[in-house]
Amino acid sequence: MRALTVVPEQQGSLQIGTVPDPVPADGELLVRGLALGVCGTDKEIARGEYGWAPPGRERLVLGHESLGQVIHPAGDFAEGDLVVGVVRRPDPVPCGACAAGEFDMCRNGRYTERGIKEIDGYGSELWTVEADYAVRLDPRLRDVGMLMEPTTVVAKAWEQIQRVGDRAWFEPKRVLVTGAGPIGLLGALLGVQRGLEVHVLDRVTDGPKPRLVEALGATYHHDSIEKVLSALEPDIVLEATGVGSLVFDAMAGTGPYGIVCLTGVSPTGRNLTVDAGTINREIVLENNAVIGSVNANLRHYRAAADALGRADLDWLGGLITRRVPLGKAAEAFEAGDDDVKVVLDLEH
Structure with a gap:
C-alpha cells in the first residue's frame, strides 16, 4: 500500500512510498484511510526539525489527523463505521497521570504518538488501531471528520x-x-x-x-x-x-x-x-x-465528537480550503495564500 513517510530529523525526506499492508492484532481495527489533515506539526517533522521513527526503523509514516472507515471490526465497532484514531499512547511504566487515563498530562515524557513519536501515523491507505484508541464519528461527518483531532x-x-x-x-x-x-x-x-x-x-x-x-x-x-x-x-x-x-x-x-x-x-x-x-x-x-494546554485524552475526543456533531456542516466544510490527492502530497506541505486547513485524500 502507499504511505506518506519521512526520515525524522532529515530535511527533504518526505515521500510517498510503498509499505506492507498492516495486519490487525487481536483487539485492533483494520481501517481504510479516507483523509488526513495536515498541520504545523507535520510540516515541522517534514522539515527535519524533530520526530522519532519506530524502534529499529529509519522511516516514520506521517500523519495524526486521521479519518477512516472500518474494514475489519473489533470491540464494539462494526464494519463500515467512520472512525478516527487517538494520537497519544500512555508510557509503558506508567507515570501516575498515564495510569489514571490522563496520558495527555504524561509526567515522564515516555509516551508515544502516532505519526510523531515512535509509532507510525495514519498517513496510509490502510491502518490499524486498537479498539480502545478509536473513536466512532457520526456518518454525517464523512467529509469533515479529519477535523476531529484539532477539535x-x-x-x-x-x-x-x-x-x-x-x-x-x-x-x-x-x-x-x-x-x-x-x-x-x-x-x-x-x-x-x-x-x-x-x-x-x-x-x-x-x-x-x-x-x-x-x-x-x-x-x-x-x-x-x-x-x-x-x-x-x-x-x-x-x-x-x-x-x-x-x-x-x-x-x-x-x-x-x-x-x-x-x-x-x-x-x-x-x-x-x-x-x-x-x-x-x-x-x-x-x-x-x-x-x-496540548494534546488530548479519550475524554476530549468524545467531547470533540459531540462538538462536531452539533456544528453546522457547511461551516466545518468551509475550514477545508484545499484537498490534495495522496499522490501529490508534497503540494499539501506548501503554504497557500488562503489556506485554512489542507487535507490529503488517501483514496486518490
Missing part, C-alpha cells in the same frame, strides 16, 4: 479553562481568540457553543478567515492586539498563534480574574523585550491565570 485540542483547552475558572465564582462573558487558523477557528466554535461572546483576532483582512468568523456569529478583528484588548477586556484569551509578542500582550490584557490559555507553540531562538514587572503585577493583583 480535541481545543476541547481540552476549554476544559482546562473551566477547571481553572472554577477555583472561584466564574461566569465569563467574553473570549478573545488570537489566530484564525484551524485551532483558533475551532476554539471559537466551541466558545460560541458555550454561549460566549466570541472575538477572533488575525492579521488578514480578506479571504475565508473573516467570513468563517462572521458565519459563526463571532466578531473578527485585525487591529493591533493592544487596541483589541483595551476595547474588550476579555475574560478569557485563547491564544492559538504561538507569536511571542501576542502571548505576552495577552497575559497583561485580560479583565480581572482573567484566564489566558496558550495552545500555540512558539519557535525557539527568537528574542523579545517585555516589561516583565508590569506583566507580573497584572497577573498577581488581578488574580489572573496563564495555562498551557
Whole structure:
C-alpha cells in the first residue's frame, strides 16, 4: 500500500512510498484511510526539525489527523463505521497521570504518538488501531471528520479553562481568540457553543478567515492586539498563534480574574523585550491565570465528537480550503495564500 513517510530529523525526506499492508492484532481495527489533515506539526517533522521513527526503523509514516472507515471490526465497532484514531499512547511504566487515563498530562515524557513519536501515523491507505484508541464519528461527518483531532485540542483547552475558572465564582462573558487558523477557528466554535461572546483576532483582512468568523456569529478583528484588548477586556484569551509578542500582550490584557490559555507553540531562538514587572503585577493583583494546554485524552475526543456533531456542516466544510490527492502530497506541505486547513485524500 502507499504511505506518506519521512526520515525524522532529515530535511527533504518526505515521500510517498510503498509499505506492507498492516495486519490487525487481536483487539485492533483494520481501517481504510479516507483523509488526513495536515498541520504545523507535520510540516515541522517534514522539515527535519524533530520526530522519532519506530524502534529499529529509519522511516516514520506521517500523519495524526486521521479519518477512516472500518474494514475489519473489533470491540464494539462494526464494519463500515467512520472512525478516527487517538494520537497519544500512555508510557509503558506508567507515570501516575498515564495510569489514571490522563496520558495527555504524561509526567515522564515516555509516551508515544502516532505519526510523531515512535509509532507510525495514519498517513496510509490502510491502518490499524486498537479498539480502545478509536473513536466512532457520526456518518454525517464523512467529509469533515479529519477535523476531529484539532477539535480535541481545543476541547481540552476549554476544559482546562473551566477547571481553572472554577477555583472561584466564574461566569465569563467574553473570549478573545488570537489566530484564525484551524485551532483558533475551532476554539471559537466551541466558545460560541458555550454561549460566549466570541472575538477572533488575525492579521488578514480578506479571504475565508473573516467570513468563517462572521458565519459563526463571532466578531473578527485585525487591529493591533493592544487596541483589541483595551476595547474588550476579555475574560478569557485563547491564544492559538504561538507569536511571542501576542502571548505576552495577552497575559497583561485580560479583565480581572482573567484566564489566558496558550495552545500555540512558539519557535525557539527568537528574542523579545517585555516589561516583565508590569506583566507580573497584572497577573498577581488581578488574580489572573496563564495555562498551557496540548494534546488530548479519550475524554476530549468524545467531547470533540459531540462538538462536531452539533456544528453546522457547511461551516466545518468551509475550514477545508484545499484537498490534495495522496499522490501529490508534497503540494499539501506548501503554504497557500488562503489556506485554512489542507487535507490529503488517501483514496486518490
